[in-house]
Amino acid sequence: VYSIVTDHYRPNPERLRDWISAPKANGYESLHTTVMGPEGHWVEVQIRSERMDEVAEKGYAAHWKYKEDASGVNKLDMWISRIREMLENNDGSALEFVDEFKTDLFADEIYVFT
Incomplete structure (x- = not known):
C-alpha cells in the first residue's frame, strides 16, 4: 500500500x-x-x-473481547479473571505482581533487537 x-x-x-x-x-x-x-x-x-x-x-482489549480459543473460551475474560484474583489475593508484593502482570500481558509477543 x-x-x-x-x-x-x-x-x-x-x-x-x-x-x-x-x-x-x-x-x-x-x-x-x-x-x-x-x-x-x-x-x-x-x-x-x-x-x-x-x-x-x-484499544487492545477490544480486539480480544470477542475472540475465543478453539475450545470456545474467551481469553480476555480468563485474563481479567486472573488479574482480579491476583489483586484480591495479593500478598503485598507489588513488584512481583507487576512482573507477573507484564509477563501475562506480553506472553504472546517476541521482541528481537539487533
Whole structure:
C-alpha cells in the first residue's frame, strides 16, 4: 500500500513513522507517512490492517473481547479473571505482581533487537 501511495504522490521523507516494525507500548501499530496531495497540501496517510485499525480505534482489549480459543473460551475474560484474583489475593508484593502482570500481558509477543 505504501508503494502504491508513494508512486502516485510525493512523500515527505521526514514524516515517515513506522510503528509496525516497532509498535508502541500500548500495542498501537501503523505506518504513517505524509504525501503532497493533488491540491498542493500535505496529507497524512495511515496504513494499517483491519486488526491494527481495531486496536487503534477501540484499544487492545477490544480486539480480544470477542475472540475465543478453539475450545470456545474467551481469553480476555480468563485474563481479567486472573488479574482480579491476583489483586484480591495479593500478598503485598507489588513488584512481583507487576512482573507477573507484564509477563501475562506480553506472553504472546517476541521482541528481537539487533
